[in-house]
Amino acid sequence: GAVVSQHPSRVICKSGTSVKIECRSLDFQATTMFWYRQFPKQSLMLMATSNEGSKATYEQGVEKDKFLINHASLTLSTLTVTSAHPEDSSFYICSGTVQETQYFGPGTRLLVL
Amino acid sequence: GQQLNQSPQSMFIQEGEDVSMNCTSSSIFNTWLWYKQDPGEGPVLLIALYKAGELTSNGRLTAQFGITRKDSFLNISASIPSDVGIYFCAGGTTSGTYKYIFGTGTRLKVLA
Numbered sequence: 769g770a771v772v773s774q775h776p777s778r779v780i781c782k783s784g785t786s787v788k789i790e791c792r793s794l795d796f797q798a799t800t801m802f803w804y805r806q807f808p809k810q811s812l813m814l815m816a817t818s819n820e821g822s823k824a825t826y827e828q829g830v831e832k833d834k835f836l837i838n839h840a841s842l843t844l845s846t847l848t849v850t851s852a853h854p855e856d857s858s859f860y861i862c863s864g865t866v867q868e869t870q871y872f873g874p875g876t877r878l879l880v881l
Numbered sequence: 882g883q884q885l886n887q888s889p890q891s892m893f894i895q896e897g898e899d900v901s902m903n904c905t906s907s908s909i910f911n912t913w914l915w916y917k918q919d920p921g922e923g924p925v926l927l928i929a930l931y932k933a934g935e936l937t938s939n940g941r942l943t944a945q946f947g948i949t950r951k952d953s954f955l956n957i958s959a960s961i962p963s964d965v966g967i968y969f970c971a972g973g974t975t976s977g978t979y980k981y982i983f984g985t986g987t988r989l990k991v992l993a
Contacts, residue, residue, distance in 0.1 A: 814983075
């Protein structure tokens with residue numbers, strides 16, 4: 769299977785600061801990557817589709833100005849949570865697709881104090 | 882956001898028993914994927930299904946793509962303690978960009 773990495777694995781930040789999460793495809797090129805958010809004991813909710821070289825597509829209800837996505841290369845997508853607040857604390861997971869199959873990164877746990 | 886109906890929500894089973902879970906939707910999907918997620922980790926792909934009616938096995942796991950393309954099931958035979966975790970189905974659809982909608986999850990606990 770394809771390998772996806774995320775960095776950092778966990779981060780704690782103060783309210784009002786911005787946090788950047790990186791998602792890398794290690795052994796394949798990903799023109800499209802996906803960002804999900806998962807709250808405790810809940811399923812994965814798609815936040816946005818990250819497209820290499822173009823703007824991301826956000827799901828309904830996800831603020832594009834708050835969750836900035838950049839997909840500058842075929843192996844790297846970044847998600848920046850701007851002006852983070854405690855309610856943004858969650859588990860953020862990215863994925864890349866190979867032949868219609870999604871492979872996930874290990875996730876990043878964000879805690880905003 | 883949209884989610885698929887997955888059942889059961891949770892289950893306790895004895896080690897050695899078989900387990901069955903399913904996912905249903907009102908929408909048609911082109912692919913179905915099944916994942917297992919351990920606490921604090923990303924989902925790991927178990928089985929991928931690409932064709933209606935397809936039945937695929939991966940060790941003790943067997944999954945089927947429903948003939949109507951609106952459902953899928955996963956069976957685990959002879960469960961072992963390490964099968965504990967949360968299992969998610971995901972239906973894949975192409976509407977411009979290919980993307981997946983996830984099920985609500987089945988939490989499995991195996992009693993030794």
